[in-house]
């Protein structure tokens with residue numbers, strides 16, 4: 001974590017407009033000259049907005065808490081070091097569901113921007129925002145529940161053709177530890193009844209709606225018609241695509257990750273979540289969550305693991 005600690009506006013240069021970065025209300029906001037933008041809350045390093053071509057790609061509940069009192073219901077909460085309720089007999093057993101990363105305040109480590117290939121196509125400007133979380137920043141409660149020395153660096157890169165979010169995990173202690181990680185992305189979609197998900201054909205999944213039994217995805221195209229909570233495991237395909245009315249809408253590419261969760265709470269579950277608004281918001285959202293959640297990743301002292309997602313929005 002040796003990047004500058006303070007946000008600074010990247011200024012325009014003689015070569016033309018460049019990405020800009022500023023901070024306000026506990027969040028870092030970056031924009032490209034094209035107008036595309038990303039907004040990241042320091043709380044949870046939660047990406048709460050990604051706009052491309054004037055379109056918002058992430059769903060955030062109207063009742064989401066953005067004040068650090070609760071993990072954000074929407075955007076991209078970072079799940080670490082356990083997914084779901086942790087097994088009691090595991091070292092993560094005392095942690096809350098989905099761990100502590102999504103409800104810890106991260107440090108902003110600074111930005112990097114690049115600009116090249118200018119021309120009729122507009123070049124390939126990009127900006128990367130880095131966020132850090134280490135054992136030293138954890139609440140006393142979390143530290144006690146999971147007493148390992150670790151360093152996380154979460155890098156959010158906005159490009160004119162997409163958004164990449166990568167989590168780097170490092171064991172900074174003297175003993176090994178095991179973890180799971182997941183990027184719990186809530187996509188904003190036009191209409192769940194017209195959405196299909198491709199790229200999970202033949203994959204084995206655990207259906208949490210059916211007593212966590214194992215099934216195989218036989219239909220190459222998945223539609224959502226009710227509460228859905230599935231963990232697709234060891235996926236060979238690189239990319240899971242969300243289609244709207246049969247047309248490509250959003251692509252989710254896994255980077256060094258093999259699992260993906262597909263989640264939609266539907267009517268009853270949405271009603272039961274105090275921070276889920278509007279109640280029929282389930283019609284406009286779909287979670288496709290990339291991760292390493294099947295079993296555990298083990299890191300020996302000094303080792304690192306990196307995994308993430310590359311998202312592409314289609315017009």
Ligand SMILES: O=P(O)(O)OC[C@H]1O[C@H](O)[C@H](O)[C@@H](O)[C@@H]1O
Pocket residue numbers: 071084097098208229230261262263287289
């Ligand atoms: O309510 P949360 O703790 O944010 O969890 C929301 C959802 O996250 C994942 O998608 C899990 O697979 C679901 O079982 C869970 O309901």
